[in-house]
Amino acid sequence: MPTIPPGQAPLPQNVPHQARQMAESFGSDPGRYDRARPGYPDAMVDWIVASGPGPAVVDVGIGTGIAARLFQAAGCTVLGVEVDARMAEWARRDGLDVEVAAFEAWDPAGRVFDTVVSGQAWHWVDPVAGAAKAAEALRPGGRLAVFWNVMQAPPDVAAAFSEVYERILPGSLASRAWAPGVDPYSALCDKAADGMREAGAFGDPERRRFAWERPYTRDEWLDQLPTSGAYALFSPDQQEAVLAGAGAAIDALGGRFTMGYTAVVVAATRTGAA
Numbered sequence: 001m002p003t004i005p006p007g008q009a010p011l012p013q014n015v016p017h018q019a020r021q022m023a024e025s026f027g028s029d030p031g032r033y034d035r036a037r038p039g040y041p042d043a044m045v046d047w048i049v050a051s052g053p054g055p056a057v058v059d060v061g062i063g064t065g066i067a068a069r070l071f072q073a074a075g076c077t078v079l080g081v082e083v084d085a086r087m088a089e090w091a092r093r094d095g096l097d098v099e100v101a102a103f104e105a106w107d108p109a110g111r112v113f114d115t116v117v118s119g120q121a122w123h124w125v126d127p128v129a130g131a132a133k134a135a136e137a138l139r140p141g142g143r144l145a146v147f148w149n150v151m152q153a154p155p156d157v158a159a160a161f162s163e164v165y166e167r168i169l170p171g172s173l174a175s176r177a178w179a180p181g182v183d184p185y186s187a188l189c190d191k192a193a194d195g196m197r198e199a200g201a202f203g204d205p206e207r208r209r210f211a212w213e214r215p216y217t218r219d220e221w222l223d224q225l226p227t228s229g230a231y232a233l234f235s236p237d238q239q240e241a242v243l244a245g246a247g248a249a250i251d252a253l254g255g256r257f258t259m260g261y262t263a264v265v266v267a268a269t270r271t272g273a274a
Contacts, residue, residue, distance in 0.1 A: 030090035034064035036224035038149055040119060041212040044263045045070045052143045054114035060103045061121025065091035081106050104129040108137040115143045122146035123188045127195025135201035138270040145267040146192050148185040152260035160253060164245035168238060185264055192266040202268035210263040218250040
């Protein structure tokens, strides 16, 4: 959930890939990130794998390997590209092969792949340069598929969290993000699709949505809150207040709740002769 604290200029909507402070904050605690961040539904992984021409996958912004392990379990071989060496080292603990580089500058070194994926990370990549790099690494007929999880909280949960953020960060994107029907990733999906078109090497982008749910205890939700990129931009006092407020809100809800998610995917096929 991208949010900017009061008193700080919002990140330009069309250049989130330039927000290096936020983008590089995740590796400060890769263990927490790996255990606390949500995964992705099997139906999404199966659709991406089935729509590609083979099992060779590049995972852009592999992080700690949350998505990569799902693609491995589906029978793929996965090569990760990750800008943060701390995250890459964590992913290697699970036997994943990871090369440390910004994707736009990464060298495929003549290798070709069947699918390039990116989970919860493509907004940190220049959408046109990234699509062009993906095209360089893909065989004709290969697929570029980028995806995000969109939170869709039950109304009582959304209202409780909105009150917390409005009290601590009045008027912020953090409080508005819990309003019904808000999809903070819609603009990112549009940018991804536009980048694929502008790269000139892909067919028409398509979009898919996969609904799923994850239950959270109070401690599990508070564990994942610091893995949000925006959390790193809060002051220490604001961070403490958000954790305390969210914890009290969940206690009032019975100590646990189920978060609805929709995995949104933008995908396109590499054109050219086989």
